[in-house]
Amino acid sequence: xxxxxxxxxxxxxxxxxxxxxxxxxxxxxxxxxxxxxAFNFGDNQAWDxxxxxxxxxxxxxxxxxxxxxxxxxxxxxxHGSVSGPLFSEPRRDDTLARPSEMRLGDGLANWVVFDACExxxxxxxxxxFSQVFNGLHYVLGFxxxxxxxxxxxGIFADYLNQGDRMRDAWRKACQETEPFWLVWxxxxxxxxxxxxxxxxxxxxxxxxADPVGGVELTYFRQAC
Amino acid sequence: MADLFSFPxxxxxxxxxxxxxxxxxxxxxxxxQDLAKRFGVSGDVRDAHARLVISDAASxxxxxxxxxxxxWSTIQTxxxxxxxxxxxxxxxxxKAIASDFFKARGVSLDGAxxxxxxxxxxxxxxxxxxxxxxxxxxxxxxxxxxxxxGWPIFGPGAKVQxxxxxxxxxxxxxxxxxxxxxxxxxxxxxxxxxxxMLRRDPMFDxxxxxxxxxxxxxxxxxxxxxxxxxxxxxxxxxxAFEGTASTPAMPRHDFVRYVVAVRxxxxxxxxxxxxxxxxxxxxx
Numbered sequence: 390x391x392x393x394x395x396x397x398x399x400x401x402x403x404x405x406x407x408x409x410x411x412x413x414x415x416x417x418x419x420x421x422x423x424x425x426x427a428f429n430f431g432d433n434q435a436w437d438x439x440x441x442x443x444x445x446x447x448x449x450x451x452x453x454x455x456x457x458x459x460x461x462x463x464x465x466x467x468h469g470s471v472s473g474p475l476f477s478e479p480r481r482d483d484t485l486a487r488p489s490e491m492r493l494g495d496g497l498a499n500w501v502v503f504d505a506c507e508x509x510x511x512x513x514x515x516x517x518f519s520q521v522f523n524g525l526h527y528v529l530g531f532x533x534x535x536x537x538x539x540x541x542x543g544i545f546a547d548y549l550n551q552g553d554r555m556r557d558a559w560r561k562a563c564q565e566t567e568p569f570w571l572v573w574x575x576x577x578x579x580x581x582x583x584x585x586x587x588x589x590x591x592x593x594x595x596x597x598a599d600p601v602g603g604v605e606l607t608y609f610r611q612a613c
Numbered sequence: 614m615a616d617l618f619s620f621p622x623x624x625x626x627x628x629x630x631x632x633x634x635x636x637x638x639x640x641x642x643x644x645x646q647d648l649a650k651r652f653g654v655s656g657d658v659r660d661a662h663a664r665l666v667i668s669d670a671a672s673x674x675x676x677x678x679x680x681x682x683x684x685w686s687t688i689q690t691x692x693x694x695x696x697x698x699x700x701x702x703x704x705x706x707x708k709a710i711a712s713d714f715f716k717a718r719g720v721s722l723d724g725a726x727x728x729x730x731x732x733x734x735x736x737x738x739x740x741x742x743x744x745x746x747x748x749x750x751x752x753x754x755x756x757x758x759x760x761x762x763g764w765p766i767f768g769p770g771a772k773v774q775x776x777x778x779x780x781x782x783x784x785x786x787x788x789x790x791x792x793x794x795x796x797x798x799x800x801x802x803x804x805x806x807x808x809x810m811l812r813r814d815p816m817f818d819x820x821x822x823x824x825x826x827x828x829x830x831x832x833x834x835x836x837x838x839x840x841x842x843x844x845x846x847x848x849x850x851x852x853a854f855e856g857t858a859s860t861p862a863m864p865r866h867d868f869v870r871y872v873v874a875v876r877x878x879x880x881x882x883x884x885x886x887x888x889x890x891x892x893x894x895x896x897x
Binding site: 400402403404405406407408409410468470475484506511512515519520522534536537538540544547551553554557560561564565566567568569570572586604605606607608609610611612613 | 661662663684688689692693694728729731733734735736737738739740741745746748752754756758767768769772774776787789815816817818819820821824825827840841842843858860862863866867868869896
């Protein structure tokens with residue numbers, strides 16, 4: 390059975406403003422999507438190193454193999470920026486999961502959602518994410534800011550359960566939860582042997598093989 | 614002590630705001646079948662909980678049970694981001710195509726105004742390549758916004774969009790909307806009360822004056838429409854505040870915060886069935 394993980398941060402103060410809706414947003418995803426629940430870490434239990442590869446960046450304390458690599462899909466809800474998703478627990482690393490410190494997909498991880506502002510802001514995303522895909526299929530998120538709202542995770546999971554492709558489920562969930570002046574986005578990896586455009590949630594349709602070796606990145610963004 | 618907050622002038626309506634009920638639509642099955650005919654989709658109606666869905670090999674129509682909303686799409690049949698993207702029309706052509714598309718299918722845009730046209734962009738890139746990826750517009754989204762009595766309707770539940778792709782083909786459209794029926798008026802809360810509600814918003818708990826600033830700007834009055842899946846029996850009058858938070862760790866965080874602009878007691882919300890869960894007075 391495919392495994393599901395979520396991380397969320399409500400309490401950011403004093404580092405930034407709090408985001409009261411991130412927990413229900415992520416937990417609705419967790420409670421709606423069919424599959425085995427792998428992890429649910431929030432606030433000071435959610436760490437940037439959970440997404441980072443050991444030995445990359447500074448501090449090089451990445452521990453993705455104990456967390457994100459143990460789930461097929463991980464949904465993060467919290468603050469973000471072009472520098473990456475932001476966490477609030479400073480005792481583990483620097484609170485920022487920088488794409489330059491991520492090498493995702495060498496475990497179970499196929500899809501990661503950063504429901505956070507501007508993590509996929511284009512241009513420049515091709516350089517920021519050039520090293521991230523190590524078997525990972527998709528990173529889904531936003532080109533612009535996004536709202537702190539409760540519904541999107543559950544709606545996204547509902548579409549995945551009903552057999553929509555990963556990209557279609559994200560598009561429809563974003564359309565239903567944001568005004569049109571905000572822009573959803575994704576970046577995905579593919580190879581000749583692994584065309585991830587077709588990806589569905591496990592058990593709901595076709596899922597590509599893991600794209601490894603000579604990957605091509607494809608980016609897409611569209612108004613909500 | 615330094616104040617965390619700075620606020621703009623809050624608009625003061627010269628007259629009370631209309632109270633608009635948005636009754637839950639009836640006859641969903643009939644509505645879905647009628648729309649399927651107009652959009653040329655054939656097949657049985659499938660109950661997908663929040664939506665009624667009719668689909669065939671070419672397209673899918675979704676009719677939302679809780680609101681007067683629909684989405685029609687062929688995008689799920691595309692085989693790549695660039696599939697069918699040859700010859701995307703310019704913005705002016707896209708506007709005309711979208712308008713004709715809705716007219717031909719009898720989708721009323723009463724109350725909606727053309728707002729903007731946005732491009733959908735894609736690119737492909739080999740990670741080690743030094744070249745910048747070539748960005749390509751694969752469709753244009755023609756966006757319409759709703760207003761009532763001149764007041765904007767915020768939120769995801771009041772908007773219309775058509776996606777115009779290659780050769781001017783419309784590949785998707787949605788209309789997220791609830792038909793409003795005027796039923797009295799609201800006294801709007803004065804600006805100073807609204808500002809006080811924002812100051813008490815838990816979003817700003819724990820921030821340190823002196824090292825953090827919260828700058829609100831461009832306060833607007835209007836209504837709020839929830840996601841088209843949500844049961845919402847009246848449009849909620851709100852003030853929309855654009856704001857920027859600045860802390861040493863996060864120098865710029867832009868956000869929009871909505872504050873309910875009328876005095877709704879919790880029991881009043883329940884009795885009137887305005888929304889289906891406990892009210893929140895300040896939200897994103």
